[in-house]
Amino acid sequence: MAAPSSVNVAATGELTVPDVRERFGRWLGEHADTLAPFTELPTDVEGVFATLSRLQRLLYEAGWIRLGWPEELGGLGGTVALRGVVSEELAAAGYPPPFSFGTQEVLGPAVARFAPPELSSQALPRLLRGEETWCQGFSEPGAGSDLGSLRMRAVDEGDHWRVNGEKVWTSWAQYADRCLLLTRTGTPESAHRGITALFVDMDTPGITVRPLVAMTGEADFCSLFFDDVMVPKDRTVGEVDGGWAVAMFILSCERGVAAWQRQAWMRWRLGTLVADAPELSDARTGEAFELVHALRLLSRRTLRSLSDGEPLGVRPSFDKLLMSTAEKYLFDAALEAMPDTLLFGDDDPARDWRNDYLYSRASSIYGGAAEIQRNIIAEHVLGLPRE
Ligand SMILES: Cc1cc2nc3c(=O)[nH]c(=O)nc-3n(C[C@H](O)[C@H](O)[C@H](O)COP(=O)(O)OP(=O)(O)OC[C@H]3O[C@@H](n4cnc5c(N)ncnc54)[C@H](O)[C@@H]3O)c2cc1C
Known part of the structure; x- marks a missing residue:
């Protein structure tokens, strides 16, 4: 499918919420034929994933999905409100949110705020372009609401963390390229004070992903098993033992x-x-x-x-x-x-x-x-x- 001709949103200077609403609404109308296939999605998760990634790419290439993100992270600048307008106009016109929209708004801001700049400037543009998807590795058997009791262990091995343990209910982990993972780096009793967030490549040796079929009949989420997984230290997001702040920020974005x-x-x-x-x-x-x-x-x-x-x-x-x-x-x-x-x-x-x-x-x-x-x-x- 040909990409809609790019709208040079960057050249317009400082865009306001009404500007974006008007211009994006007009753009959606002008590209209705190209976008029509996205109003009816396949019913299987895999098909939905592939289709929505294409939608994401189109919106990225036209600039819309880059609004409201810092320029050094692949965005076009402007406030978070611009992102809100884009998602709202898209829905109002009857299009589904692109697949990583949810991830973008839940995990993207945390990577932008807490990850080392070398990591966020490399990873976030790939997420915005729809080139990769991320998952959220928080919950464990026995640590859902009581997240502070999580047990997945990350042991300091010099320039790496050695990670062992299990996660559960990780949405769409079978398609994810990276995982924002919460690990225990303090003592077992350290509760929320001994947690560190890591940004892990899902193809790292030692990670097993087991899809779980939900009552929809689809494998909406997965169990993850980590067996001596070596994660470079430069994948630490936020402070060592300071992962609780990252987790709370992510949950506030999700809510x-x-x-x-x-x-x-x-x-x-x-x-x-x-x-x-x-x-x-x-x-x-x-x-x-x-x-x-x-x-x-x-x-x-x-x-x-x-x-x-x-x-x-x-x-x-x-x-x-x-x-x-x-x-x-x-x-x-x-x-x-x-x-x-x-x-x-x-x-x-x-x-x-x-x-x-x-x-x-x-x-x-x-x-x-x-x-x-x-x-x-x-x-x-x-x-x-x-x-
Ligand atoms: C569709 C779906 C997608 C998900 N995706 C992800 C994901 O991508 N990544 C991830 O990490 N997790 C994910 N989760 C997991 C989700 O975060 C947990 O299910 C949630 O935090 C609840 O934890 P739990 O299932 O362990 O239930 P529990 O914490 O065991 O709670 C069981 C019940 O007890 C109640 N309860 C617990 N503690 C209290 C309390 N102190 N006071 C009153 N009531 C209490 C709860 O409200 C609930 O009704 C997903 C879950 C679902 C359903």
Whole structure:
């Protein structure tokens, strides 16, 4: 497929949010024919991956996906808000987020902020161009919500770390080129104080990836086994024993900017629900709209704070909680309005509805379970006691 002619977004000087909204919207309209194949995705993960990587490449070559990233890291400069507009306009026009959009917004900012400059300037452009994908190696059997108890060990061997242990629920690790890995470098009792983040090539000898089939029928995530994996010291992200700061930053991105992208997608999905299910009650439609819109307002505030470089505090916990509430409500409404389609349909739209319904169940688990967000809000906002 020919790439759409490049829009020289860099030559326009300082772009504002309304500029990008208008110009990107126009560009999407002008390239609707080229982009049409991306409105209908294959139903298998592998096909989706390949298709969305192509979409990512097109958007990169036209410059859009580089907005809001520093120039020294392959971007075109400007604030985080520009990234938010691009993802929102893309969703509003009915296109899916390119595959690494989620990774970009979750792991990209941490690599930009915490990795040594030689590493981030080499790795981030490759992510933006869609040349590689990354995965997030945090959770372990026995260390999910209680991340501070993780056990994967990294032992100092001079110019390398020797890594041993296991990770689980690592999304799309079977396709990933790199992993942002949390390891224990302190004593077993050091909890969150003895964790170090490493950026690991997934083809390093000693790594075994075992895909896990989810209830969607697809291997959405994997178990990872590390057996004497040697990781060069220059792949350390952040301070040695300072990985907790990296992890918390990543989780705030996952609960913050990634929630913005999700709400953009949910707004579009609500439109398709109304179109596909005319019998959907007004009350259901209204409430789903309210929830998605409330998420949009909350998430927009987070995006603005990020753009202004303000600390986020506990705000991403509100965003994440509302995101999972809205997403579950939306797909509960879909199931109620189209039970036959969701349960028994076997054409592509029916499979999409079913997959999205099933995946929506996970929205209150990944990125930090809903109960954990409630705990954070209870302790830090309401001042309730920890126990
Ligand atoms: C679709 C999906 C994709 C994922 N992708 C990734 C990934 O790419 N990388 C990665 O590292 N992980 C990933 N995860 C894992 C995810 O981060 C964990 O599932 C999550 O942190 C919860 O941990 P857990 O599964 O160990 O459950 P647990 O922590 O064992 O929790 C079980 C239940 O107990 C509740 N609970 C636990 N502690 C408390 C408490 N203190 N107070 C109240 N309730 C509590 C939880 O809310 C939950 O309901 C993914 C998960 C899903 C579902």
